[in-house]
Structures are given as C-alpha cells and as structure tokens.
Amino acid sequence: MFEQILNQIAVSRNFKKGEVLQSAGQESSKGYFVKKGLLRSFTIDDNGKEHIYMFASEGWILSDIEKEVFGNKTVLYIEAIEDSEVYIFNPGQIYQLDLQHEYTDYMISSLMKRIGVMQRRILALMSASARERYESFLQIYPDLQNRVPQKMIASYLGITPEALSKIRGQIIRNK
Amino acid sequence: MFEQILNQIAVSRNFKKGEVLQSAGQESSKGYFVKKGLLRSFTIDDNGKEHIYMFASEGWILSDIEKEVFGNKTVLYIEAIEDSEVYIFNPGQIYQLDLQHEYTDYMISSLMKRIGVMQRRILALMSASARERYESFLQIYPDLQNRVPQKMIASYLGITPEALSKIRGQIIRNK
DNA sequence: TTCATTTCTTAATCTAGATTAATTTTCTTT
DNA sequence: AAAGAAAATTAATCTAGATTAAGAAATGAA
Numbered sequence: 001m002f003e004q005i006l007n008q009i010a011v012s013r014n015f016k017k018g019e020v021l022q023s024a025g026q027e028s029s030k031g032y033f034v035k036k037g038l039l040r041s042f043t044i045d046d047n048g049k050e051h052i053y054m055f056a057s058e059g060w061i062l063s064d065i066e067k068e069v070f071g072n073k074t075v076l077y078i079e080a081i082e083d084s085e086v087y088i089f090n091p092g093q094i095y096q097l098d099l100q101h102e103y104t105d106y107m108i109s110s111l112m113k114r115i116g117v118m119q120r121r122i123l124a125l126m127s128a129s130a131r132e133r134y135e136s137f138l139q140i141y142p143d144l145q146n147r148v149p150q151k152m153i154a155s156y157l158g159i160t161p162e163a164l165s166k167i168r169g170q171i172i173r174n175k
Numbered sequence: 176m177f178e179q180i181l182n183q184i185a186v187s188r189n190f191k192k193g194e195v196l197q198s199a200g201q202e203s204s205k206g207y208f209v210k211k212g213l214l215r216s217f218t219i220d221d222n223g224k225e226h227i228y229m230f231a232s233e234g235w236i237l238s239d240i241e242k243e244v245f246g247n248k249t250v251l252y253i254e255a256i257e258d259s260e261v262y263i264f265n266p267g268q269i270y271q272l273d274l275q276h277e278y279t280d281y282m283i284s285s286l287m288k289r290i291g292v293m294q295r296r297i298l299a300l301m302s303a304s305a306r307e308r309y310e311s312f313l314q315i316y317p318d319l320q321n322r323v324p325q326k327m328i329a330s331y332l333g334i335t336p337e338a339l340s341k342i343r344g345q346i347i348r349n350k
Numbered sequence: 351t352t353c354a355t356t357t358c359t360t361a362a363t364c365t366a367g368a369t370t371a372a373t374t375t376t377c378t379t380t
Numbered sequence: 381a382a383a384g385a386a387a388a389t390t391a392a393t394c395t396a397g398a399t400t401a402a403g404a405a406a407t408g409a410a
Binding site: 149151162164166168169 | 387389
Binding site for chain 2: 043045051065066069070094104105108112117118121123158
C-alpha cells in the first residue's frame with residue numbers, strides 16, 4: 001500500500017549490516033521505508049551512551065521528526081542492523097503528492113498507529129519496571145528477539161545490558 | 176484552522192475544574208479539542224499511582240489512541256485542570272470528512288507535530304536526568320508552570336512530588 | 351476569617367538499576 | 381578451524397530517585 005505511494009517519490013537503495021544511513025547533527029533528513037531487513041534509530045547522549053529510539057523492520061518507516069517538525073538539526077542516527085533494502089524519500093514531498101482519498105486515510109491512520117505505539121512506550125517508561133517493559137517487548141515484538149543483539153534491546157528499554165542480563169537470569173531461574 | 180474542520184463533526188461542552196471527561200476501561204473514546212482551559216490525561220497503575228501522559232491547553236487535542244489504534248479499552252483518564260470549554264468529536268468521523276487538500280496537509284502536519292513532541296519525550300525519559308527533564312519542561316511549556324500544581328508536573332516528568340521539590344530546592348540554592 | 355483539606359517541603363531510609371570489573375560465550379574474519 | 385573481537389554473564393559496589401513520615405504553606409469552603 002505505502003509502497004505504491006512511495007514509488008512516486010522514493011528511490012531504492014541497499015545497505016549492508018552496520019552501515020549508517022544518517023547521522024545526528026545534519027541539516028537535512030530523509031524518510032526511510034524498510035522494504036527488507038532491519039534498521040535502528042538512536043541518539044548518543046553527552047556521556048557517549050547510545051539510546052535506541054526505534055527499530056524498523058519490513059514495512060516500517062524511520063525518520064527524524066526533530067528536523068521536520070522543529071526545524072532543528074537531526075538528533076538521530078540511523079543504522080542497518082541487517083543487510084537491508086530501503087526506499088529513501090524526502091519527507092517534505094509527501095505534501096506534494098496529489099493524494100487520493102484512500103491514500104490520505106491510509107496516511108492518517110499510519111501516523112495514528114505510530115502515535116499509539118509511542119503512547120504505550122511513554123506510559124511504560126513512566127510506570128512499568130524494567131522487567132515488565134522487557135516482558136511486554138517480547139510479547140509485542142517476538143520476532144525482534146532473535147534479530148537484535150541483547151544490548152540493543154536493553155538500550156531500547158532504557159536500561160544497561162548488565163541489567164537486562166540480570167532480569168533474564170531471574171526469569172529463567174525461578175520466575 | 177482545526178476549529179473549522181471540527182465544526183462539522185464536534186459538539187461544544189463546558190467542564191468545571193476537576194471534572195472527569197473520560198475514564199480508563201471504557202469501550203468507547205472521544206477526541207477532545209481544547210477551546211479554552213486546560214486538560215490532563217493520565218493513567219493509574221497497579222499501585223494506584225497516577226502518571227500524567229499529556230497536558231492540553233488551548234488549541235491542543237487529547238484522545239486515547241489505545242482505543243482507536245489497537246481496539247482495546249481506553250487506558251487514559253481525562254480531566255479538567257481548569258474550567259474548560261471543549262469540542263468533543265468522534266475520532267472515527269475524521270475519515271468521513273471530505274477533506275480538502277489544505278485540510279489534509281494540516282491534519283498530517285498536526286499528527287507529525289504530535290509525533291515530534293513524543294519523540295522528544297521518549298528520548299528525554301531514556302537519556303536525561305530528572306533535573307534536566309524539569310528544566311527542559313520549564314523552557315518548552317513556561318506557561319504551564321503557573322497553571323499546573325507541582326505534583327502534576329512531577330507526575331508528567333515521571334518522578335515523585337518529593338523528588339521534584341528537592342530538585343527545585345537545589346536549583347534555587349546554589350545551582 | 352476560620353477550619354479543613356490539599357499541596358509542598360524537608361529529612362531519613364531504602365531500592366531498582368547504574369557502574370565497574372572480571373570471566374565466559376558467541377560471532378566474525380581469515 | 382583458529383584467533384581476535386564483540387556480546388553476554390556474574391558479582392560487588394554505588395547512586396538517583398522512591399518511600400515513609402512529619403511539619404509548613406497554600407488553597408478552598410463555610
């Protein structure tokens with residue numbers, strides 16, 4: 001569905017595992033639709049620590065909204081976790097598409113779905129323990145467990161790899 | 176701008192300070208556009224503690240995306256912090272509007288702005304200290320400081336009122 | 351204005367998760 | 381298959397912020 005829209009404005013490119021598609025501090029940003037593979041977006045804080053903002057597997061879009069919405073420099077790095085095929089587009093061009101009604105609805109509901117995912121994330125970060133967040137991560141993204149190194153899952157959950165390892169130990173032993 | 180669109184599908188209602196517009200656990204949810212006043216949305220966790228998800232002052236919309244996107248029961252309470260005038264609408268009806276092109280763009284950019292605000296919030300919750308989050312809150316929402324009790328600001332920041340009070344003490348004294 | 355309720359502050363104690371550090375396991379690359 | 385690098389585990393110690401508790405200040409109702 002989205003691919004049909006994107007074909008009008010996007011170009012396809014392949015990236016190898018570990019390749020960086022975009023860095024923080026840039027003046028321009030792109031939208032990245034994952035056709036195949038797996039990407040991650042993350043920040044690096046003042047202490048040099050990485051914090052994963054999102055994973056994006058097949059069908060998902062990554063983009064640094066900070067640049068688009070607030071006009072600031074990008075704050076996110078975007079990197080391939082697996083060899084990936086990606087449609088790259090210019091976010092501003094979305095407005096230039098002469099969208100048919102069905103596409104408009106799809107666009108709006110995609111954005112709302114994204115907001116829904118983020119609502120859950122915010123509420124979880126504020127009210128759930130690290131273990132609860134990990135268990136709900138496994139439920140919501142069961143496939144990612146095998147595609148993503150644990151230290152990145154920890155980073156997504158907002159904890160250290162050591163803390164996640166301890167939690168996993170607790171879950172395996174008693175419970 | 177949004178008011179012109181909403182007029183087609185919304186009804187206006189007044190709420191008094193402290194009134195609850197919506198509770199968690201409901202089968203249906205509404206969208207709330209704040210014409211005048213101030214609302215908050217929050218969850219109550221298993222330990223009975225409140226966590227504020229968003230404040231909404233004039234021009235902002237509150238809605239429980241969990242119901243709309245995932246089809247589950249509502250998870251958010253919505254309550255008036257001040258006497259408020261609110262347009263209430265049915266989120267599903269947004270798709271029934273025969274949106275002109277300019278409205279579509281406005282809708283999409285509003286949703287993207289919301290995503291931008293949430294991106295900042297998530298990154299801050301993961302990488303910034305309580306004090307840093309408080310200071311950035313004051314910068315981004317200077318007006319709310321005087322309209323919202325401190326315990327609610329603490330709840331929005333994801334900390335206890337005691338912790339916020341301590342932080343404020345530190346800021347006032349030395350630095 | 352007074353009384354009651356809610357909010358804010360201060361301080362002592364506690365704890366989930368961070369930090370540090372050393373060891374083992376797994377993955378890459380040749 | 382071997383060697384080196386990266387990831388994961390375990391354990392000891394540390395710390396930001398939670399919890400508990402009590403008093404002070406602000407708010408609101410009568």
